[in-house]
Amino acid sequence: MASSHTGAKGDPLAGMAHSEAHYFNSYNHHGIHEEMLKDEVRTRSYRDAIYQNGHLFKDKVVLDVGCGTAILSMFAVRAGAKHVIGVDMSTIIDKAKEIVERNGMSDKITLLQGKMEEVVLPFDKVDIIISEWMGYFLLYESMLDTVLYARDKYLVKDGLIFPDKATIFMAGIEDGEYKDEKIGFWDNVWGFDYTPLKATAMTEPLVDTVDMKYVVTDPASVLTLDLYKCTVDDLSFRLPYELNVRRPDFIHAIIAWFDIEFSACHKPIKFSTGPHTKYTHWKQTVFYLQDVLTVEEGEKIVGELENRPSEKNHRDLDITITYKLNTEDMHRQSAGQGMYKMC
């Protein structure tokens, strides 16, 4: 935490209780937009990807899928786009219109409220699709299916997609103290046994920042989505992973994060939402394991990561992680599977 005497000097939130500051940032839907715009890694990466590639945007027609406050649309106009169409289902589009007007870009940006499947675009085809569609764990409440629909319907042959690559990574972490706090909490609630809530807590992946020093294995990439080629079917998958243990330690949880790449750029731009790099509002996703694995350097954890939209509500994700610790030591051998629900 910041030492308190710095509070008065600049950052207005610095002197406040943490929860207070958090409250400002997330109280309502404006808070969400504020949080996203303030996520520097995210917004700057998009800005750089667009500004540094004026040669790609010059005189092009651009479609911004899920435009929100239209920041990406305005970046595209500044980069030289002929026209930008921003589409969003939410009423935020009214605010976006005001913002675009205030910044003198109303003639360059057409904003449409509605479903991508239903709106009528002022152009038959677009040259470039830009979108910030990623959700927690990449795919939770993500708009990727909408982006793919827009690609198939509107993108010209050889058109560009910003970003165009997304990769999911996994790693194992030591997290004894916090697991105990989060899951063990239900063992004793004000002197009562609340363990019926424990099983539920175990099935809920936690979206949280993980400190690099708790990461016990090498990261392993599990899935790369190429947005030029992938289909909605690719978003349901069951794929193997293998984690190399880097040091003797315990493993309480598997974490997942994603990297994003704008490979159409003159100099490719990437950002990561992993534990090794700068904070983003996506943080990492933590999946607690039933067992605690006792691991030695050089051993491997192998298993499969399965993800599919829930049958009941396709916005929810059903995630299954199987794991097996490969070790000679039969006392430490362990295998199992965790089933999780993001909803």
Added chain:
Amino acid sequence: MSDTESDTASSVGEILEDISEADTSTFKCLFCDEQWSRVQDMFAHCTKEHGFDVENTIKKLGQDIDELTVIKLINYLRLEAQKSIAPAEIKVDTETLADDKYLQPTLTDDALLFELGDFMPDADSKAIDYDEYEAALQKNVGGNVEKLSLDNDRDTDYFESYKGNAIHREMIEDRVRTEGYRDFIEKNAELFKGKTVLDVGCGTGILSLFCARAGAKRVLAVDNSDIANRARDNIARNGYSDKIEVIQGRIEDFHMQRKIGKEKVDIIISEWMGYGLLFEGMLDSVLRARDLYLKEDGLMVPSHCTMRIAPISDREWISDASGEKFWKDVYGFDFTSMIPGGILNQREIGVFDVPSKSIGGEASTFYQLDLKHIQIRDLDFTAPFSTKLGSSSASIDAFAIWFDTFFLPGEKSQDATAIDVAKWGDHGEAGLGFSTGPYSTYTHWHQAVLLLGDEDRKKEVKGSSTLKGKVTYKKPRKDDRGIDVTVEWEAEGAQGPVSGSSKLTMGA
């Protein structure tokens, strides 16, 4: 607020998840121990106090230097400073900085290394690529990256503060609220012994369990949500199934009346309070339950609530809270359109932890709810208040409204307004009640904030004078769960009396 839906596993997840957002990195001066929260301020300090212009030094390295060189420069300067070399004596040239040993951070967790993008010669077109930095560091310096604490200290802070806050928040929020109830029940176990208790909106069943443990003969725990199933599990696991009966359904319906039976109950317990006390309208159900099921001489827990109001005079805080500062410049665009719909505005009541220093006058109690006798129609009301303004208050920006909750059984109750809440500890007075005001430990209720109109905010008021006004709470016709709140006020101004009026809503 009822804990009906808020104490489930998932909401703990949400609470936990929501916490780590504020950015509280600090930047240590390159040459002394002072900490700054903005890089610009720190650099200005270096120029002024140490005679070393960092930005100019970066410029002098030439247009073509890359981000790694700037990072090396910072590490180099810190290293030299550690050798007690006077800032003005430090020699900076590109040859020195060619050495990759300066990639290694001099300070562990040096937040500055991640904020240098804006100080690049061509800041607008070049983003610092930290992956590249990390790769270079691993390649050129080697060793164990983990030991270098390369990850931004901001991340570490987030994680650490988050850990701390998670416990903190669970403890404190539950402490003020849950401990408030628990202390009353445990200190007054004789009131519960052998009695029948109705828990309205039981949530996970915690209040019912407290009552049963204190000796209640029978507890009826009612909740309309599916959480009732979990409450049942919790109660079974703690061996109280014979004492506590969980019933899922609406408290008012016929089916419920049959289940509860003709025998009335001795005590009704409920945690029904919402933002601004009455938002969410759960009190209506509690009062209907009282009229249907409570014995004539029965006890309401809690027994009283008082509502309090105080003026806020703090432009700076308002500007932050309304987001005005942030929206003025978003990556070079004007986003002020977002402000009118922002979190603090002149239409909707905001919910904030108001810093006590922002309060510009004495708190005034304007309404008392005696839960035993109050009627649903009394929840729409107009009530006067009067407050002495602080000596330095020159204008009013907003009003803060909060409530205090009391547990006053039997004949010692009557007038809760006579109790001096200011004398309570931060967490309330054990067994007597708790406050949700700006002077006490914060609770999940925070305070309700009513921002005044721009014209009213400009009106000058005289410090130390008395401001008088009235507060009106009214449910909008079509929205049972929302509230319209109107505050009318008058005060002494610089040239004669000034007055104002604001009407805001808290809607679903």
